[in-house]
Amino acid sequence: MASPKPARLHTPVDRNIHNVVLGDLLFKPWNQSIYPEDLVPKDADRLYVCRWCFRYSCDGDILEEHKYVCKHRTIPPGTKVYDHGGYAVWEVDGQNHQLFAQNLSLFAKLFLGHKTVFFDVATFLYYILTFTDPNDPESYYVLGFFSKEKLSWDANNLACILIFPPYQHKQLGKLLMGVSYKLSGWDSNGGCIGGPEKPLSELGQKSYVRFWAERIARFLLRGKPTDTPVKSDQQKPGSTPKSSRKRPLRETMTVEELGLGTGMLTEDVITALKSMGLFELQATPKKRKSNRRSVDDMPSPAGQTVTICKSDVWEWAKTHHLSLDDPVSEEGFDGLWPPVVVPEEDERSITSEED
Numbered sequence: 592m593a594s595p596k597p598a599r600l601h602t603p604v605d606r607n608i609h610n611v612v613l614g615d616l617l618f619k620p621w622n623q624s625i626y627p628e629d630l631v632p633k634d635a636d637r638l639y640v641c642r643w644c645f646r647y648s649c650d651g652d653i654l655e656e657h658k659y660v661c662k663h664r665t666i667p668p669g670t671k672v673y674d675h676g677g678y679a680v681w682e683v684d685g686q687n688h689q690l691f692a693q694n695l696s697l698f699a700k701l702f703l704g705h706k707t708v709f710f711d712v713a714t715f716l717y718y719i720l721t722f723t724d725p726n727d728p729e730s731y732y733v734l735g736f737f738s739k740e741k742l743s744w745d746a747n748n749l750a751c752i753l754i755f756p757p758y759q760h761k762q763l764g765k766l767l768m769g770v771s772y773k774l775s776g777w778d779s780n781g782g783c784i785g786g787p788e789k790p791l792s793e794l795g796q797k798s799y800v801r802f803w804a805e806r807i808a809r810f811l812l813r814g815k816p817t818d819t820p821v822k823s824d825q826q827k828p829g830s831t832p833k834s835s836r837k838r839p840l841r842e843t844m845t846v847e848e849l850g851l852g853t854g855m856l857t858e859d860v861i862t863a864l865k866s867m868g869l870f871e872l873q874a875t876p877k878k879r880k881s882n883r884r885s886v887d888d889m890p891s892p893a894g895q896t897v898t899i900c901k902s903d904v905w906e907w908a909k910t911h912h913l914s915l916d917d918p919v920s921e922e923g924f925d926g927l928w929p930p931v932v933v934p935e936e937d938e939r940s941i942t943s944e945e946d
């Protein structure tokens with residue numbers, strides 16, 4: 592998973608590839624390889640990987656030759672769904688691009704510890720994050736990706752996410768997470784509350800909790816995020832119409848409302864609010880006056896009313912240097928979603944070329 596501090600948590604004890612060369616970047620894997628051993632022997636010093644299609648070889652000359660004929664050297668496979676500021680996201684159907692998806696998965700496994708579904712690529716969609724240098728529009732870089740099950744009974748909007756190590760610490764994981772929420776917001780005829788597949792890795796949990804907290808803070812301070820899946824005519828927590836001239840007061844809303852407003856699962860809302868120190872249930876008006884902070888004994892937290900003090904949210908935002916700008920730009924989707932359906936014949940020809 593995209594992570595703030597990978598090096599400390601991924602001690603390179605058992606890896607059997609010592610270095611990987613992606614394009615012209617050399618770095619170390621975090622985990623053992625699951626590349627076929629007849630192609631990538633144990634204790635290989637270097638594995639060369641094409642930065643466009645993820646073909647691989649231990650022979651640098653082979654990859655050097657390949658890069659001139661790589662069919663994806665000018666454009667990634669799939670359909671572009673997002674494009675803003677040089678960053679683009681491409682939806683790649685694992686069914687139509689099996690070799691690409693398998694090679695990407697093999698590469699990703701070097702950095703993803705706990706995910707194991709890698710060869711069943713046909714049942715997944717892959718969302719590839721690319722960057723194109725404005726000075727060299729002919730060339731692009733793949734920075735990372737996330738995968739998503741085509742049919743998820745749990746409404747998971749993401750299965751795996753990885754920003755490749757050389758590109759980490761640039762908030763790109765948040766961009767991909769934001770895109771995953773945006774896309775799930777469009778699913779199922781205009782509204783689907785979703786979240787990442789659980790359990791999350793330790794690093795994934797850390798990244799997501801921060802992402803959720805920021806998402807909630809933006810919602811409370813600024814209004815709806817760009818990808819609110821459920822239209823709500825209810826009052827916005829960011830604006831109290833009757834008291835607009837006064838300082839922000841304590842406001843109340845249910846965890847469910849907060850989930851609907853942000854497109855997040857209620858369990859994730861609670862996790863995030865707790866991490867922000869903002870999870871304060873409203874006192875039960877008649878029976879007791881105590882403010883109960885624990886939810887352990889709550890039968891249905893979704894319907895519980897939480898008290899949110901906007902000045903606390905501001906404080907959190909300030910302490911955590913929150914930018915009120917969403918990492919995902921709404922304009923980035925303009926004209927790209929829903930994607931134009933590619934005629935079947937074209938898809939077949941792509942598949943056959945690839946395989």
Ligand SMILES: [Zn+2]
Nearest residue numbers: 641643644661
């Ligand atoms: Zn290639």
